[in-house]
Amino acid sequence: KSHESKPVAWGYEGDIGPCNWHKYFPKAGGKRQSPIDIDTSATQYDGSFKPLRIHYDSHMCSSLTNNGHTFCMSVNSDQCNLSGGPLEDKYRLLQFHCHWGSDDTKGSEHTVDGHQYAAELHLVHWNTDKFKSADEAIEKNQGIAVLTAFIKAGKEHRGWNHVLSHFKDIKKVQGTSTVNEDFNPKCLLPENQTDYWTYEGSLTTPPCHESVRFIIFKEVVEVSSEQLAQFRSLCVCSSRKRDTGEDEHLVDNFRPIQPLNGRVVKASFQ
Numbered sequence: 277k278s279h280e281s282k283p284v285a286w287g288y289e290g291d292i293g294p295c296n297w298h299k300y301f302p303k304a305g306g307k308r309q310s311p312i313d314i315d316t317s318a319t320q321y322d323g324s325f326k327p328l329r330i331h332y333d334s335h336m337c338s339s340l341t342n343n344g345h346t347f348c349m350s351v352n353s354d355q356c357n358l359s360g361g362p363l364e365d366k367y368r369l370l371q372f373h374c375h376w377g378s379d380d381t382k383g384s385e386h387t388v389d390g391h392q393y394a395a396e397l398h399l400v401h402w403n404t405d406k407f408k409s410a411d412e413a414i415e416k417n418q419g420i421a422v423l424t425a426f427i428k429a430g431k432e433h434r435g436w437n438h439v440l441s442h443f444k445d446i447k448k449v450q451g452t453s454t455v456n457e458d459f460n461p462k463c464l465l466p467e468n469q470t471d472y473w474t475y476e477g478s479l480t481t482p483p484c485h486e487s488v489r490f491i492i493f494k495e496v497v498e499v500s501s502e503q504l505a506q507f508r509s510l511c512v513c514s515s516r517k518r519d520t521g522e523d524e525h526l527v528d529n530f531r532p533i534q535p536l537n538g539r540v541v542k543a544s545f546q
């Protein structure tokens with residue numbers, strides 16, 4: 277019999293929802309948790325930040341998976357690096373994913389002055405100067421940097437179609453699709469990459485390690501309502517069916533906002 281502990285099921289509603297995560301994942305009850313509300317009247321301008329340096333190559337091969345909590349585009353290119361801004365070290369792109377709602381009025385994890393957006397993109401990077409692997413970095417302070425962009429319903433986003441076109445292959449959980457067309461995830465970021473907020477927080481899902489520097493762009497990215505509906509086409513798990521026999525769709529995969537506990541959100545702009 278294997279002695280590894282059985283992975284603990286967690287979700288976004290009911291007994292396994294965010295209010296109970298701390299019972300099996302104690303860090304979820306920590307003092308620097310994410311997401312948070314960004315109160316723009318309380319942010320502090322920091323003029324010391326250098327320009328953000330986001331260098332991604334577009335020839336990277338990646339694979340898209342439905343892990344039951346979100347879609348995840350894992351990247352294995354050592355040519356996709358992030359440095360500068362509030363960061364002291366160089367970070368490498370590990371994966372990107374999103375959080376979204378059951379309709380266009382909710383879905384983002386962070387909020388701005390109490391406003392919730394339709395979705396939120398996370399480009400996750402790990403500190404290659406300080407750590408030897410992503411698995412090590414993910415648990416350590418300064419180990420992870422997440423570039424974050426808010427998404428709202430508006431005009432169609434052509435770049436997102438390169439990702440959404442693979443969703444039919446990953447509708448079911450653990451579905452995986454290889455993506456090797458030329459695709460540069462930088463196209464998913466807003467044009468303005470100089471105005472952002474930043475603060476020290478945590479992974480927004482279990483195990484909620486307090487290892488994350490969030491960098492959150494002020495400019496909001498637009499995708500069409502139809503593209504947002506495609507996010508909601510993913511299914512949560514192959515087995516679980518509603519009593520009507522229909523699939524259970526993956527929606528509202530956002531954690532509620534967490535206490536700031538005295539943390540200050542810095543702004544790169546005045």
Ligand SMILES: NS(=O)(=O)c1ccc(NCc2ccco2)c([N+](=O)[O-])c1
Binds near residue numbers: 398400414422478479
């Ligand atoms: N929503 S997020 O960007 O903060 C986030 C959350 C969880 C995980 N990972 C969960 C995990 C499993 C084992 C250790 O860690 C990641 N990530 O790995 O990029 C990112």
Ligand SMILES: [Zn+2]
Binds near residue numbers: 373
């Ligand atoms: Zn995330």
